[in-house]
Amino acid sequence: xxxxxxxxxxxxxxxxxxxxxxxxxxxxxxxxxxxxxxxxxxxxxxxxxxxxxxxxxxxxxxxxxxxxxxxxxxxxxxxxxxxxxxxxxxxxxxxxxxxxxxxxxxxxxxxxxxxxxxxxxxxxxxxxxxxxxxxxxxxxxxxxxxxxxxxxxxxxxxxxxxxxxxxxxxxxxxxxxxxxxxxxxxxxxxxxxxxxxxxxxxxxxxxxxxxxxxxxxxxxxxxxxxxxxxxxxxxxxxxxxxxxxxxxxxxxxxxxxxxxxxxxxxxxxxxxxxxxxxxxxxxxxxxxxxxxxxxxxxxxxxxxxx
DNA sequence: ACTCCCCCCTGTTAGC
DNA sequence: TGCTAACAGGGGGGAG
Numbered sequence: 661x662x663x664x665x666x667x668x669x670x671x672x673x674x675x676x677x678x679x680x681x682x683x684x685x686x687x688x689x690x691x692x693x694x695x696x697x698x699x700x701x702x703x704x705x706x707x708x709x710x711x712x713x714x715x716x717x718x719x720x721x722x723x724x725x726x727x728x729x730x731x732x733x734x735x736x737x738x739x740x741x742x743x744x745x746x747x748x749x750x751x752x753x754x755x756x757x758x759x760x761x762x763x764x765x766x767x768x769x770x771x772x773x774x775x776x777x778x779x780x781x782x783x784x785x786x787x788x789x790x791x792x793x794x795x796x797x798x799x800x801x802x803x804x805x806x807x808x809x810x811x812x813x814x815x816x817x818x819x820x821x822x823x824x825x826x827x828x829x830x831x832x833x834x835x836x837x838x839x840x841x842x843x844x845x846x847x848x849x850x851x852x853x854x855x856x857x858x859x860x861x862x863x864x865x866x867x868x869x870x871x872x873x874x875x876x877x878x879x880x881x882x883x884x885x886x887x888x889x890x891x892x893x894x895x896x897x898x899x900x901x902x903x904x905x906x907x908x909x910x911x912x913x914x915x916x917x918x919x920x921x922x923x924x925x926x927x928x929x930x931x932x933x934x935x936x937x938x939x940x941x942x943x944x945x946x947x948x949x950x951x952x953x954x955x956x957x958x959x960x961x962x963x964x965x966x
Numbered sequence: 967a968c969t970c971c972c973c974c975c976t977g978t979t980a981g982c
Numbered sequence: 983t984g985c986t987a988a989c990a991g992g993g994g995g996g997a998g
Contacts, residue, residue: 662991662992663991663992666991692974692975696994721992721993736992736993737991737992738974738975738991738992738993739975739976739990739991739992739993740975740976740977740990740991755976773975774975774976774977775974775975775976775977775990775992776974776975776976777974777975777992777993778992823968823969824968824969825968825969825970829969829970832992832993833969834992834993841991841992842990842991842992843991844991888991889991890990890991891978891990893977893990893991894991911991931970931971932971932972932989933989933990933991934989934990968998969997969998970996970997970998971995971996971997971998972994972995972996972997973993973994973995974992974993974994976990977989977990978988978989978990979987979988979989979990980986980987980988980989981985981986981987981988982984982985982986982987
């Protein structure tokens with residue numbers, strides 16, 4: 661649910677409100693929230709007590725907080741995870757899974773997660789002497805995201821075109837490019853005028869450049885708007901919604917006019933979810949443009965635009 | 967080595 | 983009104 665702009669907004673909130681503070685107590689209310697931590701709920705809580713948040717880092721949709729030069733708290737928000745900072749005596753909502761209080765007696769930090777797809781875990785991390793950036797071992801398979809220095813556009817283009825899949829599946833594959841989810845995949849494809857089912861191995865270099873440009877634009881613009889909130893499930897650490905939903909051109913706009921050509925946006929079933937696109941601006945393949953019929957069968961897919 | 971699909975959850979909403 | 987099914991921003995693990 662939260663994609664790069666939402667997760668980055670949360671990271672910045674933790675950096676501002678939590679970094680530099682020392683944990684007084686850690687409580688795990690739902691063991692599922694720490695299911696990937698080998699120490700279990702009690703071990704996790706004990707290991708976090710007395711530790712200090714030193715910095716707040718992110719790659720794609722993963723967050724981690726250095727506790728010293730050898731360990732970090734790794735977090736993923738899943739579909740509905742939130743980090744909320746607030747008055748420690750406010751009522752505990754039913755979806756709070758983990759709670760941290762701090763030795764300064766100030767605002768506490770609550771990991772709240774309705775659907776429990778998110779998780780927290782204490783992980784080893786080997787920071788070099790100069791404390792330069794490193795990524796925790798459990799997420800080494802996550803590719804750099806398009807807003808970080810380590811992202812290599814040429815390498816991404818080459819790997820993308822080598823894939824035998826559809827372009828939207830590739831955009832959602834966090835081991836190829838990270839940080840993009842269903843909303844921003846649809847938005848980037850709309851901006852780049854590419855159909856979601858386009859076979860990656862038919863993409864021309866110029867189309868890949870256009871796509872990457874669109875990805876960077878939409879992620880940056882959404883970040884400036886504080887992310888996209890359709891409902892109360894995404895909010896920043898202060899409980900405030902983002903307002904990028906007002907700027908969406910495709911996602912969630914079935915039947916509404918395309919901002920470029922006024923053709924109604926369509927919704928297709930895709931990977932047990934939805935794909936929104938403009939049937940006129942985003943043709944299945946360049947060949948379709950010259951054909952009298954709407955579109956030839958999608959190569960290698962077996963998936964027809966229903 | 968890839969690619970794809972199911973499944974993990976809870977809550978809301980559309981449809982009968 | 984009330985039940986049921988579909989759907990929701992993600993990703994790991996295993997099947998093929």
